[in-house]
Amino acid sequence: MNIPALAVNDLAGPAHTEIDEAQFLPDPTGDPYLDQNFSVTSAIPNGTILSARPIDADISVPLSGDGVQAWQAWYKTTAGDGSPSATIVTVLKPARWNGGIIANNFAIDGLGTKCNPSYQMPHGDFTEIPPVGPTLLSRGYALVISDYEGPRMAYAHGPTEGRAVLDGIRAALRLPAANLSGPVALLGYSGGGIATVWAAQLAPTYAPDLHLIGAAPGGAPTDLDQLRPPMDGKFGASGFYLFGALGLARATPGALQQLNPIGAELARQFRNSCVFTAMAAGVVPIKLTALTNGSLYKTDLADRIFQDTTPGELTPNIPIFFWHGAEDEFIPISGVEKLSAEWAARGVNSTVDVLHCGEHVTCAIAPEGMDAIDRWMAAVGISTTR
Helix, strand or coil: CCHHHHHHHHCCCCCCCCCCHHHHHCCCCCCCCCCCCCCCCCCCCCEEEEEEECCCCCHHHHHHCCCCEEEEEEEEECCCCCCCEEEEEEEECCCHHHHHHHHCCCCCCEECCCHHHHHHHHCCCCCCCHHHHHHHHHHCCCCEEHHHHCCCCCCCCHHHHHHHHHHHHHHHHHCCCCCCCCCEEEECCCCCHHHHHHHHHHHHHHCCCCCEEEEEEEECCHHHHHHHHHHHHHHCCCHHHHHHHHHHHHHHHHHHHHHEEEEEEHHHHCCCCCCHHHHHCCCCCHHHHHEEEECHCCHHHHHHHHHHCCCCCCCCCCEEEEEEECCCCCCCCCHHHHHHHHHHHHCEEEEEEEEEECHHHCCCCCCCHHHHHHHHHCCCCCCCCC
């Protein structure tokens, strides 16, 4: 859907009325297994497997062994607001497994259920960017890949994503067919960095039972308020920013009510879209304030969203290795440096590896995060097959 800039700029809009928010939520995938609905309650332990199946994963791995086994499992988790929820984890285990496990939280970057790895892997549309999964599998690691945005596809909502990652690990360890146990490291870039940071800081209180040995978030947006100047309404970045705003709104009561008529139309049209697909459709850069009522950023609602989604109030108990491009044009490195310094002051082994790798997308292929995981795994006796 191509929205002319003139239509946005000239929009006045009628008086605001109550919006039916269901129209902005994602549709099912069309895969009967992935579209199941489970009635979960708080009484069910987090990480409990609700259903599981083997799959043929569409992923090419340069292994000297004989391939990769793959499974998917529905599991119980908890949404960012504390309500019980269910989502899916995909587990990949190489034939020559080295005993290490990585929660590979790559950037899902989308509002639709077909953007999830659980859909893309068995349906031949796997678009991991960067494609670190094959490299990790070739080093001998088993991968745990959660649909961490949850059933509402709450893109960029750290409190939802962190819990889903941790419970996805729990479910993977409980999956009899996979027969996994051992140390677990966390890895994610950009949007996946949000999930990784939040999983790391939630783990001591939310999942103290897990044997985590380190987290490597790369290009991570740690302060979403910093993203407005470099991304809002800017070519190459506006789609990510607007999709992120809609993802946050899906997880925040009352936020979707702030959409004006053109914002509501965009939210309906793109409710099932992945960011790169939407950008390819030719959507012009649009500022978020053109899609909402009133002075959006000067509201208690905006303050609450930024407060709820900014990590740092909690403290990890594992090493944190941030890797970030000094020239990142979308995500300022200052947010990562501030968070790392705060955690280091509380005794966390938290460091920032400043890379001169170019712009944000180019830096995604940097190997520093994977190399940090190799070092942590080696320290507990796990060696790679490199």
